[in-house]
Structures are given as C-alpha cells and as structure tokens.
Amino acid sequence: MKLTVWTYEGPPHVGAMRVATGMTGLHYVLHAPQGDTYADLLFTMIERRNHRPPVTYTTFQARDLGADTANLFKTAAQDAYDRFKPEAIIVGASCTAELIQDDPGGMAETMGLPVPVIPLELPSYQRKENFGADETFFQIVKALARPMERTKQITANLIGPTALGFRHRDDIQEVTALLSDMGISVNVVAPMTSSPSDIARMGAAHFNVLMYPETAETAARWMERELDQPYTRVVPIGVGATRDFIAEVAKITGVVPYMDESRLRLPWYSKSVDSTYLTGKRVFVFGDGTHVLAAARVARDEMGFEVVGMGCYNREMARPVRAMAKDFGLTATITDDYLEVERTIEALQPEMILGTQMERHIGKRLGIPCAVISAPVHVQDFPARYSPQMGIEGANVLFDTWVHPLVMGLEEHLLHMFRDDFEFHDAAGASHHGGHTKPAPQEVADAGGPAPQTPGSISEEKKNTSFGVIWLDDAERELKKIPFFVRGKARRNTETFATERGVAEISVDTLYEAKAHYAR
Amino acid sequence: MTELPRLPASGGCRDTPILKQRGQREVFCGLTGIIWLHRKMQDAFFLVIGSRTCAHLLQSAAGVMIFAEPRFGTAILEETDLAGLADAQDELDKVVDELLARRPDIKQLFLVGSCPSEVIKLDLSKAAERMTQRHAPSVRVLNFSGSGIETTFTQGEDACLASMVPVLPKTDERQLLLVGALPDVVEEQAIGLLEAMGIGPIKVLPAPRASDDLGVGTGTVYALTQPFLGDTHDALTRRGARHLPAPFPFGDEGTTGWLAAIATEFNVDPALFEKVTAAPRARARKAISQAAETLNGKSVFFFPDSQLEIPLARFLTRECGMDAIEVSAPFIHKGIIGPDLDMLAEGPTISEGQDVDLQLDRARAARPDLTVCGLGLANPLEADGLATKWAIELVFTPVHFYEQAGDLAGLFSRPLRRADLLKLEAP
Numbered sequence: 001m002k003l004t005v006w007t008y009e010g011p012p013h014v015g016a017m018r019v020a021t022g023m024t025g026l027h028y029v030l031h032a033p034q035g036d037t038y039a040d041l042l043f044t045m046i047e048r049r050n051h052r053p054p055v056t057y058t059t060f061q062a063r064d065l066g067a068d069t070a071n072l073f074k075t076a077a078q079d080a081y082d083r084f085k086p087e088a089i090i091v092g093a094s095c096t097a098e099l100i101q102d103d104p105g106g107m108a109e110t111m112g113l114p115v116p117v118i119p120l121e122l123p124s125y126q127r128k129e130n131f132g133a134d135e136t137f138f139q140i141v142k143a144l145a146r147p148m149e150r151t152k153q154i155t156a157n158l159i160g161p162t163a164l165g166f167r168h169r170d171d172i173q174e175v176t177a178l179l180s181d182m183g184i185s186v187n188v189v190a191p192m193t194s195s196p197s198d199i200a201r202m203g204a205a206h207f208n209v210l211m212y213p214e215t216a217e218t219a220a221r222w223m224e225r226e227l228d229q230p231y232t233r234v235v236p237i238g239v240g241a242t243r244d245f246i247a248e249v250a251k252i253t254g255v256v257p258y259m260d261e262s263r264l265r266l267p268w269y270s271k272s273v274d275s276t277y278l279t280g281k282r283v284f285v286f287g288d289g290t291h292v293l294a295a296a297r298v299a300r301d302e303m304g305f306e307v308v309g310m311g312c313y314n315r316e317m318a319r320p321v322r323a324m325a326k327d328f329g330l331t332a333t334i335t336d337d338y339l340e341v342e343r344t345i346e347a348l349q350p351e352m353i354l355g356t357q358m359e360r361h362i363g364k365r366l367g368i369p370c371a372v373i374s375a376p377v378h379v380q381d382f383p384a385r386y387s388p389q390m391g392i393e394g395a396n397v398l399f400d401t402w403v404h405p406l407v408m409g410l411e412e413h414l415l416h417m418f419r420d421d422f423e424f425h426d427a428a429g430a431s432h433h434g435g436h437t438k439p440a441p442q443e444v445a446d447a448g449g450p451a452p453q454t455p456g457s458i459s460e461e462k463k464n465t466s467f468g469v470i471w472l473d474d475a476e477r478e479l480k481k482i483p484f485f486v487r488g489k490a491r492r493n494t495e496t497f498a499t500e501r502g503v504a505e506i507s508v509d510t511l512y513e514a515k516a517h518y519a520r
Numbered sequence: 521m522t523e524l525p526r527l528p529a530s531g532g533c534r535d536t537p538i539l540k541q542r543g544q545r546e547v548f549c550g551l552t553g554i555i556w557l558h559r560k561m562q563d564a565f566f567l568v569i570g571s572r573t574c575a576h577l578l579q580s581a582a583g584v585m586i587f588a589e590p591r592f593g594t595a596i597l598e599e600t601d602l603a604g605l606a607d608a609q610d611e612l613d614k615v616v617d618e619l620l621a622r623r624p625d626i627k628q629l630f631l632v633g634s635c636p637s638e639v640i641k642l643d644l645s646k647a648a649e650r651m652t653q654r655h656a657p658s659v660r661v662l663n664f665s666g667s668g669i670e671t672t673f674t675q676g677e678d679a680c681l682a683s684m685v686p687v688l689p690k691t692d693e694r695q696l697l698l699v700g701a702l703p704d705v706v707e708e709q710a711i712g713l714l715e716a717m718g719i720g721p722i723k724v725l726p727a728p729r730a731s732d733d734l735g736v737g738t739g740t741v742y743a744l745t746q747p748f749l750g751d752t753h754d755a756l757t758r759r760g761a762r763h764l765p766a767p768f769p770f771g772d773e774g775t776t777g778w779l780a781a782i783a784t785e786f787n788v789d790p791a792l793f794e795k796v797t798a799a800p801r802a803r804a805r806k807a808i809s810q811a812a813e814t815l816n817g818k819s820v821f822f823f824p825d826s827q828l829e830i831p832l833a834r835f836l837t838r839e840c841g842m843d844a845i846e847v848s849a850p851f852i853h854k855g856i857i858g859p860d861l862d863m864l865a866e867g868p869t870i871s872e873g874q875d876v877d878l879q880l881d882r883a884r885a886a887r888p889d890l891t892v893c894g895l896g897l898a899n900p901l902e903a904d905g906l907a908t909k910w911a912i913e914l915v916f917t918p919v920h921f922y923e924q925a926g927d928l929a930g931l932f933s934r935p936l937r938r939a940d941l942l943k944l945e946a947p
C-alpha cells in the first residue's frame with residue numbers, strides 16, 4: 001500500500017483508452033464500475049475531443065457481484081457491436097473487474113462476434129498508463145498486421161502517437177515533413193489516425209519511425225522481428241537529435257540525408273547576444289523518459305544551460321535516463337512520487353524547471369519558473385496553434401517555450417541596476433507575464449484540466465535552512481534585495497559556502513564573500 | 521405568512537411514472553465528493569483505500585475545480601495487499617501512522633472505501649475502530665464508502681455525513697440542524713435569515729471542525745440543504761431527530777418554501793417572516809428575471825448526475841420560463857424530493873438511472889436548447905450543435921438561497937447567450 005496524492009500516470013486501462021480513442025473503427029469494451037467513466041472527460045475536456053471515446057463500460061454495481069457480471073459484460077459487448085459496428089474490438093478489465101475475475105477476453109471470444117476481438121491483459125495493480133498504451137498497441141498490431149509486399153516507394157510507419165499525447169498531433173506533421181524532404185512518404189501513422197484496416201497494412205512500410213518509445217516500443221520490436229522492419233532509435237527533439245534522426249533514416253533506407261534548415265531558428269537565436277543571459281542557468285529536468293532525454297541534451301548543448309538534476313517518472317525508461325544523468329555527472333531521480341520530486345527541487349534550488357504540469361505547480365509554490373516538456377497533460381498542452389516538439393519547428397518551439405518563463409536578457413540587467421526601485425524590487429516578476437511569478441501558495445487555482453494543484457503542507461516543516469546554518473537579519477534583508485530569479489541561487493551558494501567553512505551564522509559579509517567566491 | 525408557491529393546476533410530477541433503463545451509466549462515483557468535502561471540513565483528511573484509478577479520478581475531477589491544498593490522498597493497493605487481508609490491515613495502519621505523524625493538524629480521518637477495497641472485503645469499519653482507539657483522543661477515525669459499485673457522485677457526501685451521525689454526542693436540546701456541505705458564504709446567509717427570525721440555536725452538519733460542539737437527539741429538527749442526503753436523513757431519524765420536508769432552497773420559490781417550513785416549525789410570526797425575507801426575495805426575483813429573459817421559452821434536458829436535477833428543473837420551469845423535456849436523476853427519493861416533484865408541472869419525462877446511449881439518442885432527437893450533463897458528454901453534444909451546462913459546476917458553485925438565485929439562473933443562461941454571441945460559421 002502506498003500513499004499517493006497526485007499521480008503522473010493513470011491506470012493501464014487509461015493507456016488502452018488513449019490507443020482506442022486515437023484510432024477510428026475500433027471499440028473498447030471495458031469491464032468497469034460506473035465511476036471509471038470519469039476517464040471520458042480526459043479526452044473530451046482536456047483534449048477537447050468532439051466525440052466520446054469509443055469505450056463502452058459495463059458499469060456493474062455491488063448488487064451484480066456474484067450474480068451476473070459476466071452476462072452484463074456480454075450484453076454490453078453485443079450492444080456495443082450492434083450500435084457502433086467497429087472493424088475490431090478490444091476487451092479488458094479495469095482494476096475492480098480484474099479482482100472479480102470474469103475473464104472478459106474469454107467471454108468475448110465465445111460470443112462469435114463477426115470482427116476480430118482482441119483481449120487485453122493489463123495488470124492494474126502492477127503497471128500504469130504508459131504500459132497500458134504500449135501493450136494495447138502491441139496486441140492490436142500483433143493481431144492484425146501481417147508481412148506483405150513492400151510499397152514501391154520507400155515508406156515509413158510513424159508509430160507511437162496516441163490520444164491525450166503531449167503534442168503528438170503536431171509532431172506527426174513535423175516528422176512527416178522531415179521524411180518527405182528526403183523523398184520518403186508515410187504509410188500508416190498509428191495508433192492515432194489509423195483504423196484496424198490501416199494496421200493490417202503496416203507491413204507494407206520499409207521501416208518504422210518510433211516516435212514515442214513509451215507507447216510503441218514493444219510493437220516496434222515485434223514488427224522488427226515479424227515484419228522485418230527496422231525502426232529508428234533517435235527521437236528527433238532538438239536540433240542535434242533531429243540531425244541524428246535524419247542520419248539514422250538515411251542509414252536505414254540508403255537515401256541521401258537531407259534537412260531543409262531554412263526554417264530552423266534555434267541555433268541563431270541561441271547564439272545571438274540576447275541569449276547570453278541563458279548561460280549556465282541551472283535547470284532541473286523531469287518528465288517521461290523520452291522527453292527528459294531529449295530536453296536534457298537540448299538544455300545543455302543547444303541552450304547553454306547547466307543541468308543540475310534530471311529524472312523520469314516511468315520506470316520503464318529508468319535505464320537510459322540513469323545513463324545520461326551519469327554522463328552529465330548527476331544521479332537521476334527515478335520516482336513517481338510527486339513529493340520526492342518536490343523535495344529534490346527544493347534542495348537543488350534550480351533557476352528553472354523543465355517538467356510536467358506537476359512540476360509547474362511545484363515551481364509556482366517555490367517561485368521557480370517552469371516550462372512544460374512532457375505529459376501528464378493539461379488543457380494548456382493542447383494549444384490551438386501549431387506547436388510541435390519534434391523536428392525543425394519543434395526546435396524553434398522549444399526555444400520560445402523555454403525562454404518565455406525567464407526574465408529577458410536586458411531586462412535582467414535593468415532589474416539589477418534598479419533593484420531598489422519599487423517596481424522592480426523583490427517579487428516583481430518578468431514584465432511580460434503581467435503578474436508575479438511567486439503567488440501566495442493558497443491562491444493557486446486552475447480550471448480546465450487535471451492539473452495537480454498545490455499540495456503544500458503535506459511535506460514536512462521547512463527547516464531554518466537546508467544546511468542548518470542561520471541567516472542573520474541584516475543578511476536576510478540583503479538577500480531580499482537580490483532579484484528573485486537569482487535569489488535562490490544566491491541563498492544556496494551562500495549556505496554551501498558557509499557550511500564548507502563551518503560558519504554557523506550568515507552575515508552580510510558572508511553573503512558577499514560567497515558571491516565573490518562563486519563569481520565566474 | 522407570505523404566499524407560498526402555488527402547485528400546478530394540472531398536478532405535479534410526484535405520481536408520474538418513472539422511466540427506468542438499465543445500461544451504461546456515465547456518472548462519477550462517490551469519491552468525487554471528497555473534492556468539496558475536504559475544503560469544508562478543515563481538520564479532516566480523506567484517505568481513499570483504492571487503486572490507481574481512484575487516485576486518477578480524484579486528480580482528474582479535482583483538476584476542473586478550484587482548490588488549493590488537498591487534505592486527501594489514496595492508499596493505493598498493490599499486489600501484495602491483494603494476496604492476504606491481514607497484511608492489508610497492517611499496511612493501512614502503517615500508512616495512517618505516517619500520515620498522522622506528518623499532519624498533526626488532522627483531527628478527523630475518514631477511511632474511504634472504493635470498489636477494489638469492497639470487492640476484496642477489506643473491513644474499514646474494523647480498521648476505523650482500531651485506529652480511533654489507537655489515536656484517541658486527538659484524532660477521530662470514521663469510514664464510509666465512496667465506491668462506484670455502491671455510490672453515485674453526490675452520494676459520497678451522503679455516505680460521509682451519514683457516517684458522522686452515529687458518533688455525534690446525544691443532546692436533548694431543542695435545536696435546528698442544517699444538513700449539507702455548503703460554501704461558507706451561502707451557509708452564513710441562511711443562518712443570518714433564520715436568526716433574524718429568532719430561530720436558534722442553529723447547528724450545521726458537517727461542522728467545519730471536529731471540536732465544534734454538535735450533538736443530536738429528540739429535540740433536534742433538521743432541514744436538508746441538498747437533495748442527495750437520503751442516508752444521512754435516515755441516520756438522523758434513527759437518532760430521534762425530525763426532518764422538515766420542504767422544497768430545496770434554489771431560486772425564490774424554493775428558498776421561500778424551505779425557510780417557511782422551518783419558520784412554521786418554530787412558530788415564527790408571519791409578519792416577521794415577511795419582514796426578513798422581503799428585501800432579499802425582491803433582489804432574487806430581479807436577478808432571476810434578467811437571466812430569465814434568455815431562458816424563457818427554451819427547452820432543457822437533464823442527464824442524471826448530481827440528484828439536483830428535479831429541484832433545478834422546478835426552478836427553471838417555474839421561475840425562468842423553461843420547458844423541461846426530460847428530467848433524470850441517478851436516484852429519486854420521494855420522501856426527500858417530493859415537495860419539488862409536487863411543484864414541477866406534469867409534462868417532462870422523469871427518469872431514474874440511465875442507459876447513456878439510449879438517452880443520448882433521445883436528447884439528439886429532442887434537440888433541447890440546453891442540455892445539463894456531465895463533463896464526458898458536454899463537448900460531444902456541443903459538437904452536435906447542442907448547448908450544454910456541466911452539471912458538476914452546480915455542486916461546487918454557490919447557488920443556494922436568495923442572493924445566489926441570479927447566479928444560478930446565470931449558470932444556465934450563459935451557454936445560451938454565448939451560443940448567440942459567437943459568429944463563427946462561414947456565411
């Protein structure tokens with residue numbers, strides 16, 4: 001038993017729903033109690049889908065238990081087939097139905113439905129949403145895809161995008177463009193945008209582009225083995241990764257590598273003088289493994305940040321994330337415990353967080369700016385405008401989104417110069433945000449998506465300082481005069497400096513000695 | 521006494537046959553109630569014993585609501601807990617010990633049952649008893665079910681309040697008890713009106729804090745402020761308290777009828793009643809009439825959600841001039857909702873429970889001007905050109921009593937005004 005306040009991932013059947021809802025012509029019959037229908041709102045509200053997810057829930061009640069839950073399932077499956085006439089059906093159980101052991105898969109098979117019925121075994125008490133999506137997509141591919149003649153032209157399947165995915169909608173377009181520039185067309189994009197009959201012709205592609213290992217790696221491996229289709233390992237997020245991706249595709253296909261850089265602005269924007277202020281910004285990176293690996297590389301190599309901590313919530317990606325962290329000289333934080341992430345951030349005092357909506361809330365509470373790089377998603381993660389993460393435009397988007405929460409270059413100097421001016425002083429935030437970056441913890445309020453709110457006092461009382469040294473009043477006052485966006489760093493550096501020298505009390509002198517010590 | 525609402529000449533809906541269909545129900549489970557209950561009871565923590573699904577539901581439902589610091593969490597059952605029940609009780613003790621050690625501000629702990637905990641028959645009342653002894657006197661531990669196999673949406677609040685009744689101290693004092701978790705501002709208004717009529721002492725269930733001196737007994741009369749409190753009603757009756765049946769305090773008529781039922785019980789002078797209610801009542805009428813301009817003559821269709829549907833249909837048809845096509849509720853408890861049914865003119869289909877696909881067919885065929893439904897259905901219906909109002913907003917927005925009557929009408933008129941304002945289609 002584990003106490004959980006906020007979760008990064010839903011249960012595995014929500015992953016199955018993400019696959020089903022992204023597809024057309026597929027229906028999911030889910031043995032589940034009524035409350036589980038809440039999951040529909042994830043799609044209709046957060047992603048603003050204009051259709052209900054193609055899911056029929058059996059909504060059994062206590063009085064059905066022991067009596068007739070099995071029949072209830074069969075009726076629901078038959079009604080769903082009659083009403084929706086899908087090309088294929090997936091069936092499975094949610095956490096509660098798993099306990100009553102009705103075996104939806106077995107029952108559905110005996111019903112003689114005239115379409116393929118694909119049973120799902122998703123262990124709700126061990127695994128989570130990403131596993132559910134990955135396993136569901138794998139089962140669908142395994143059931144429907146067969147080896148077949150390749151297309152004459154070189155084609156690829158794009159695999160991994162699902163409903164409720166972080167920018168999947170726009171990444172598809174960007175990757176399609178990258179391939180198209182090399183003369184490669186797309187055979188099938190799946191699961192999102194495909195139907196069961198599309199899945200059946202996936203074997204015609206020459207290779208697979210694995211866009212999101214979280215949701216399609218098992219299927220990619222199976223297709224490599226059974227359909228003889230190699231798949232790409234590089235996820236093209238960031239300039240360097242996009243170049244690597246192009247090289248990888250060229251290697252797989254024998255096509256000449258080509259990348260149209262005319263729209264690529266990140267490299268110049270990052271070199272231009274205004275970006276000098278980005279140098280060495282201390283960032284903490286957290287999210288799903290794929291986006292964290294990509295973001296850490298972009299942060300260090302393309303933005304000039306200093307990555308001071310990184311980690312992911314999906315254990316499936318722990319290994320590569322640990323390896324990269326090691327390469328960065330760090331120890332990865334692999335956890336799905338939101339409070340642990342919060343404690344880590346509090347201890348590291350980064351100047352910026354690249355995280356999820358959860359970390360955005362942690363950042364709000366701690367007064368640290370945050371840019372969102374990964375699911376779990378919020379209604380804000382489905383912008384109306386084109387906003388990919390992958391490819392060339394994706395790199396441009398990363399630059400803009402990551403710089404946005406920070407104070408602009410020249411503005412930072414002005415803040416220093418006028419640090420006693422009432423408008424700039426203390427909690428004055430970046431001028432382009434119309435408000436302070438440091439709201440009172442109690443007023444955090446959001447509407448429109450499953451954004452975790454501020455959990456506040458569930459964590460233990462804050463100690464005097466994280467190092468046990470004491471700030472004298474005048475030093476504390478002096479510290480407050482330092483603009484908020486460097487104050488965390490100053491506080492931390494000073495405390496480290498004091499601790500290392502065995503100084504128990506921090507005076508104004510200690511503050512400036514530390515400043516001199518750390519001056520670069 | 522002020523003129524009371526006239527009943528419809530053609531007869532109300534109390535005896536209208538109820539349409540009952542059995543199929544997929546698209547509603548939240550009772551766990552959802554925790555989202556507003558934990559804000560109301562400031563020293564309470566709600567610990568769901570359930571699965572990742574339960575935690576995800578709370579988080580997803582919470583995300584569309586407004587609140588700050590949660591005093592709720594989920595003890596997620598794992599494989600090991602499912603293997604042997606004795607373990608699960610021990611594990612639960614561990615989780616609770618840690619929680620209480622970290623949160624000394626907690627004075628009431630609710631162990632909330634879920635589908636998984638009920639299917640594996642994890643005995644939470646036994647656990648609550650054990651923990652109450654262990655943590656007495658600083659923390660009181662209670663349990664109730666919010667599971668989807670036992671409860672629907674607002675029934676979670678009912679189950680929670682009902683669980684508190686048996687442990688209330690006994691008192692023979694003559695008192696009025698207001699039952700239901702309302703936003704503070706609304707609660708204060710109601711108490712203000714009643715006190716101005718000389719009624720007292722007035723107590724509230726749930727009390728904001730465990731230490732508040734709330735007792736119950738044969739001298740207690742109680743008024744429900746929410747229509748979904750059937751079990752709480754029964755539990756209070758068992759403690760010797762007496763229910764004051766009344767329409768629910770939505771809109772001018774509902775509020776007046778509700779106050780009048782209490783005033784009659786306390787022998788309030790009609791002139792005093794008139795004096796106290798006249799001004800807010802006039803304000804309510806004026807505010808409602810503004811929104812009613814948009815709503816008048818429009819049709820409305822209720823999907824079952826919060827159990828507020830029947831009182832709201834009564835308000836919208838009688839005070840805002842709307843026509844109800846179908847009014848459905850997850851449960852219809854005539855002993856509680858009877859006065860509202862009496863006032864709702866015959867005509868609409870009254871339905872209980874749901875087969876969501878069939879009901880969607882009916883709604884699409886009827887093409888109501890406004891559909892009141894859950895979050896899962898709203899955008900798909902909007903995409904079909906049907907204006908919607910999310911039912912969940914009605915549960916945590918201040919909508920009760922005179923001063924909120926205009927806001928309540930406004931919640932329904934806004935989607936229609938918006939549909940009118942937008943010029944988005946190609947000519």
Ligand code: SF4
Pocket residue numbers: 033034035036095096549550551570571573574575577633634635636666667668669
């Ligand atoms: S319906 Fe049951 S399993 Fe689902 S969230 Fe509610 S209590 Fe948990």
